[in-house]
Structure formats: structure tokens, C-alpha cells
Amino acid sequence: MLNESWPADLGPVICVVGARPNFMKMAPILRAFSAHHPALPTLLVHTGQHYDRDMNDRLFVDLRLPHPDINLEVGSATHAVQTAEVMRRFEPVVDAQRPSCVLVVGDVNSTLACTLVSAKKEVPVVHVEAGLRSYDRAMPEEINRVLTDQIADRLYTTERSAQANLAREGIAEERVCFVGNVMIDSLLSNREFAHSPTKTLQMAGVDPAVLDDPRGYGVVTLHRPSNVDRAEQLAPLLSVLREVSEQLPLVFALHPRTRANIDRFGLGELLASPRIVLLPPQGYLEMLGLLAGAKLVLSDSGGLQEETTALGVPCLTIRENTERPITVEQGTNTLVGCDPQAIRKGVAEILSGTGKTGRVPELWDGRAAERIAADLSQWLLARHARRGS
Numbered sequence: 001m002l003n004e005s006w007p008a009d010l011g012p013v014i015c016v017v018g019a020r021p022n023f024m025k026m027a028p029i030l031r032a033f034s035a036h037h038p039a040l041p042t043l044l045v046h047t048g049q050h051y052d053r054d055m056n057d058r059l060f061v062d063l064r065l066p067h068p069d070i071n072l073e074v075g076s077a078t079h080a081v082q083t084a085e086v087m088r089r090f091e092p093v094v095d096a097q098r099p100s101c102v103l104v105v106g107d108v109n110s111t112l113a114c115t116l117v118s119a120k121k122e123v124p125v126v127h128v129e130a131g132l133r134s135y136d137r138a139m140p141e142e143i144n145r146v147l148t149d150q151i152a153d154r155l156y157t158t159e160r161s162a163q164a165n166l167a168r169e170g171i172a173e174e175r176v177c178f179v180g181n182v183m184i185d186s187l188l189s190n191r192e193f194a195h196s197p198t199k200t201l202q203m204a205g206v207d208p209a210v211l212d213d214p215r216g217y218g219v220v221t222l223h224r225p226s227n228v229d230r231a232e233q234l235a236p237l238l239s240v241l242r243e244v245s246e247q248l249p250l251v252f253a254l255h256p257r258t259r260a261n262i263d264r265f266g267l268g269e270l271l272a273s274p275r276i277v278l279l280p281p282q283g284y285l286e287m288l289g290l291l292a293g294a295k296l297v298l299s300d301s302g303g304l305q306e307e308t309t310a311l312g313v314p315c316l317t318i319r320e321n322t323e324r325p326i327t328v329e330q331g332t333n334t335l336v337g338c339d340p341q342a343i344r345k346g347v348a349e350i351l352s353g354t355g356k357t358g359r360v361p362e363l364w365d366g367r368a369a370e371r372i373a374a375d376l377s378q379w380l381l382a383r384h385a386r387r388g389s
């Protein structure tokens, strides 16, 4: 430790959140920063990319996230407008706060927007969950990842493949630090508070008896534009879910994008079955309880691939690629793409007991945020000392 107290002239760490998958990553980071000696001063900025009760407020409560110091209230828009609007509203915050650095997590539009603003102002950018690559540039998140990592100053990774990806893109090794997975910090620290699936269904006004199947139940989420934005893609996926539900009851937590598209394309009938429970987006503790008790998970989410690996629950990922290869190599994740036959086969294997098992990857131990706090404080203090101010 270089100092007993934080230098008065070293500004706060601006911590940026924008969308739902950012919240579970930021919660342990904020806690670790305040528990560190000396505590790192922080300012929590919410861009407002996600804003409603289901996508935002419930998660803040569950994750014990403090109320944001500043909310930019950007809301939904096209990629260009959303990104530009975050930039326009974030710039005056950086000017006024004179932060020691700006810390961004994940790969959403807010991550890239705040990175661009900070880098142009020569404010160091810290990226948590750096170096993940799907090598699929049709994914908006891949563009956000590649660009954020190029201009970030300190990059924290969750798995060793990320370091290799960054090296391939010419990012100096000294900028990169392998710390483990803050999303798993959240999972481990909240596991004991997870809500039981029975309670979750009751609270949603659904009779929990639907889950009393000797085979258990499955959990479904879908929200990637590539799966849900076109009827010809979405309809066959919903049909195969309907088939699966005949073997295993399914709980499907519907993202607003997916719900809107099901309505728009008139596909609701495909899901009209007593064996398919449709729920709104769930709180963190409800989802954790549902996942932990599931026989299998069918999803196109990034985070669920990691959470199911940490929980040891088989996950069939409805995507052709993953930026989180360790969940396939070591964890319980299998890529099934959107081919109905592959989905059927994956489900059949799990139900017959020949599905894949896995192990928890290196440093997914609940202490990643602590490692970030330790490294970042040293890094900022050393940089401060070098600048002699």
C-alpha cells in the first residue's frame, strides 16, 4: 500500500452503469472499493439505457446498489442516437467531476459511449470484462468490446483466452490484468438470498404446481436481435420450445424486446401452453433461484452462460458463437445455435443424464472485485505519483 489515505487532489472513480447486465458486475466493485484501505472514492453514473422497474429498479434493490449519483436518463433509441446521447450527456459530468479514471463494465452501448468521451479527454479508462470476443461483428456488443479495449488504459479480464485476444489486437500486456469474474462475485454473495422458484411463481400469480414434474423444469431467456427481431427466426425457436415443454415444463422470462416482437409477429399462440410459464423480466434474486433449481437453461444471454457454469447447471446456448469460450471448454455450456434439431438433441442428452458436466473456472471465486480494488488503487496512486501532482 502506497498511502494511508486517498490523496485529496485525486478525483473519484466514475463508475458507469447503463443496462441490466452491468448492474451485477458493478455491485461487487463498489463494495470492494469502499472496503479497500484506503477506500477508493466513487461516483456512480447511470446512463439510463435501461430504466423501467423490471429492467432496472428491481435489480438495484436486489443487488443493494446505491442510488446513482447522476442519472443521464438516455432511454431507448437506435444505436447511433443512444450512443451519441450518452456521449453528449456524459461529457459535462467528466468536465465537472475531474475523475481519476472512468470505470466501465461489459459491452453495452453505454460502455463504449463513456469510453470514447473519457479517452478524448485524456481521462484513463478502466474496462472490466475486457478481451472477450465472439469474432462476430454482426453483434453490436462485439463492436463495443473491440473499440472499448483499444482505447482503455487498464483492462481486467475474466478468463485467460481474453488475454490472448487482446495480445492479437496489439494491446500491450502491461495494460491487462487477469482478475476473475465479478459477475460470479455477485452470484456467490447473493446465493443464500435467492428466492425459491415456488415463491417467484406465486408472486407472479402463477400456480407453482406446474414445476412439480419429476424431471424438474427448464429456464428460458431470449433477447438477441439476431434471434428475436425477425419472425422467420423467432417462430421456429418458439416452436421448438413448445416441443421441449412437453417433456419439461419451462419458465420463460420475457425481455421487453422479445415480448414486443412476439406480439408484433402474432406468435403468442406458439407459447400458449400450461407447461410454459411466461414471466416478465425477473429480479436478480428471483432469477438466481430459478437458475439454481433448474434442470437445464436455454438462452442466448452472455451472462447466463457464466452463471450456469458457476452453478453447475447445464446450459444450451442458442447462438452460433460465444465470447465466453471457457464456459464451453470447462463449464456446463453447449452451443446449439438456432437449429431445432441441435436444440432437441441437447435437451434429450440432458434429460437422459448424458449431458455435460463442468468445473468452475480459475479465479471465479467471489474475489475478483477485491483484486480489482487492490490493483486499481496501486495503479492510480503510482500514476498520480509519476505526474508529481
Ligand code: UD1
Pocket (backbone or CB within 6 Å): 019, 020, 021, 049, 050, 051, 052, 055, 056, 076, 077, 107, 108, 109, 110, 140, 141, 223, 255, 256, 257
Ligand atoms: C441491451 C444490450 C445487450 C444486453 C441487453 C440486456 C446494447 C447494444 N445491447 O440490449 O448487450 O444483453 O441490453 O437486456 O447495449 N426496454 C424496456 N425497458 C427498459 C429498457 C429497454 O422496455 O428499461 C425495451 C425498449 O423497447 C427498447 C428495447 O427494450 O427499445 C431494447 O432495449 P435496448 O437497451 O436498446 O437493447 P437490449 O436489447 O435491452
